[in-house]
Amino acid sequence: MLYFLPLVGAAVVLGIVIRRRYLSSISDLPGPFLASFSVAWQLWRIVKGDIDRQCSKLHEKYGPFVRISHEEVSLCHPDAIRQILLNPLHKSDWYSVVALPDQRFQTPMSTLDPRTHAQRSKNLAAGFAMSHVIKSEPYVDDAIRLLKKRLVEFSISKSEIHLDHWFNYLAFDILGEIVFSRAFGFLEAGKDLGGSIANSKVLSLYVTLAGFFQGIHRLTLGNPIISDRKLMPSQHIFDTTLRAIDSRQKNPQVRKDILSLWMKQRAENPDKFSEKELYGCVNMTVGAGADTVSASFQSFFYHLIRSPHHLARVRKEIADANLIDEVISYADATNLPFLQACIKEAWRMFPPVPFALARVVPASGLTIGGRYFAPGTKLSVNPHVIHYSRELFGEDAAVYNPERWLAPNVKEIDRQFVAFGAGFNSCQGRNIAQLEIYKATATIVRDFDFKQVDPKQDWKYDAYFTATPYGWPCTVESLKR
Numbered sequence: 001m002l003y004f005l006p007l008v009g010a011a012v013v014l015g016i017v018i019r020r021r022y023l024s025s026i027s028d029l030p031g032p033f034l035a036s037f038s039v040a041w042q043l044w045r046i047v048k049g050d051i052d053r054q055c056s057k058l059h060e061k062y063g064p065f066v067r068i069s070h071e072e073v074s075l076c077h078p079d080a081i082r083q084i085l086l087n088p089l090h091k092s093d094w095y096s097v098v099a100l101p102d103q104r105f106q107t108p109m110s111t112l113d114p115r116t117h118a119q120r121s122k123n124l125a126a127g128f129a130m131s132h133v134i135k136s137e138p139y140v141d142d143a144i145r146l147l148k149k150r151l152v153e154f155s156i157s158k159s160e161i162h163l164d165h166w167f168n169y170l171a172f173d174i175l176g177e178i179v180f181s182r183a184f185g186f187l188e189a190g191k192d193l194g195g196s197i198a199n200s201k202v203l204s205l206y207v208t209l210a211g212f213f214q215g216i217h218r219l220t221l222g223n224p225i226i227s228d229r230k231l232m233p234s235q236h237i238f239d240t241t242l243r244a245i246d247s248r249q250k251n252p253q254v255r256k257d258i259l260s261l262w263m264k265q266r267a268e269n270p271d272k273f274s275e276k277e278l279y280g281c282v283n284m285t286v287g288a289g290a291d292t293v294s295a296s297f298q299s300f301f302y303h304l305i306r307s308p309h310h311l312a313r314v315r316k317e318i319a320d321a322n323l324i325d326e327v328i329s330y331a332d333a334t335n336l337p338f339l340q341a342c343i344k345e346a347w348r349m350f351p352p353v354p355f356a357l358a359r360v361v362p363a364s365g366l367t368i369g370g371r372y373f374a375p376g377t378k379l380s381v382n383p384h385v386i387h388y389s390r391e392l393f394g395e396d397a398a399v400y401n402p403e404r405w406l407a408p409n410v411k412e413i414d415r416q417f418v419a420f421g422a423g424f425n426s427c428q429g430r431n432i433a434q435l436e437i438y439k440a441t442a443t444i445v446r447d448f449d450f451k452q453v454d455p456k457q458d459w460k461y462d463a464y465f466t467a468t469p470y471g472w473p474c475t476v477e478s479l480k481r
């Protein structure tokens, strides 16, 4: 009898493969062979770190609809953003994994249902509002000043600098200040404390893969028994955030940072905002706001180094505006249209979230570009795919050209810009990102010149849910007279 078990197992697997490959409502759509009956193609490309570029290639070959797993279709179509991201659809179950360290720590990002998402987001809205974020500007200035000091030291010693490290330190320290009035101390120490930044890359790969295996994740690293033993990567970050919340609870008379607003919200609505949720949201914010910002800084400088006439133009714009403050203010930086265009183009060329933002087709079905999608199908938009589409951004989509953001058709292309996602699930930290990125890029590009040690060397990066470049060492020269 036991003899037959493997045969029965094989027959069941074969049945599933045949049903998925030939009898699904998306069986007619083109895509990699493995994707026609499993998630294996996605997993393989995530491990290889090139899912963004591979998806773009598939769209170049096959057109607007590509089947990237037995249940998911990637879209590159003019209506994709409006119909998928701007529509209040359920998010795919992959997002549940971002409740970290485990499912008790729910956040808007880990919430699939649009109504619950809206309610959870309401708890956070006051903290993320620009009117509040801008109050942290003096503390952002302190961090930028400290980075400038370090860059001057590198300029004097003429030693190699890895900007991925330093921009990550800057992003983390600024986040610490804005969220709970305490920098993590990376810039001061000049090193990756507790291996947190190195570990956050491991965490990013783990989370991206674990999203496809939620059951196993919940039984292992995402299990409260395990997570309470603090075995997750990036434990220094979790510990620092937990300590900051604990010490704040003992001493509420501190600066009005994001945490203080969220704690007030929780005190007024304890049934709608649990303590675990508060912890989860602080973790989410720190997790979402460092790599992405570091990637943005890197993209800004990497592309400008390779485009000297644009670099000269942005410096001239700053010089003409006579901005002489040690750290350029947010208000001044927003009044520099060419700087803004360079930042936006840096985001277009390198969206820090180069992963499928996946939603689920509702019970009514969905028709996009004349194609009907059945209820339950996962439809996704990958910012990298959209930004590199020649149909959406023109024939020069693969070319760095900040001037496209000053051209007459800017409104049209802006509708396709999805570095921050779009709609009600879009990035809630955009104001924070803009505050730090506008100020720091304006100040650093004015005061320092970077040169790649090997100008021909391309940067490297691994595309998980987020991606942060590395491997392009530079030298730095201080331009301060």
Ligand code: HEM
Residues within 6 Å of the ligand: 108, 109, 110, 121, 175, 284, 285, 286, 288, 289, 290, 292, 293, 296, 351, 352, 353, 357, 418, 419, 420, 421, 422, 424, 425, 426, 427, 428, 429, 430, 432, 433
């Ligand atoms: C340039 C830097 C950044 C980029 C490009 C970026 C991009 C994104 C993207 C694409 C999403 C996902 C949207 C989706 O799932 O559909 C997202 C979500 C999110 N980001 Fe950012 N982000 C950046 C910086 C930040 C910062 C600095 C913070 C906080 C301090 C932050 C907090 C969040 C949060 C809380 C969410 C979840 C939103 C939700 O599901 O409601 N992000 N971000």
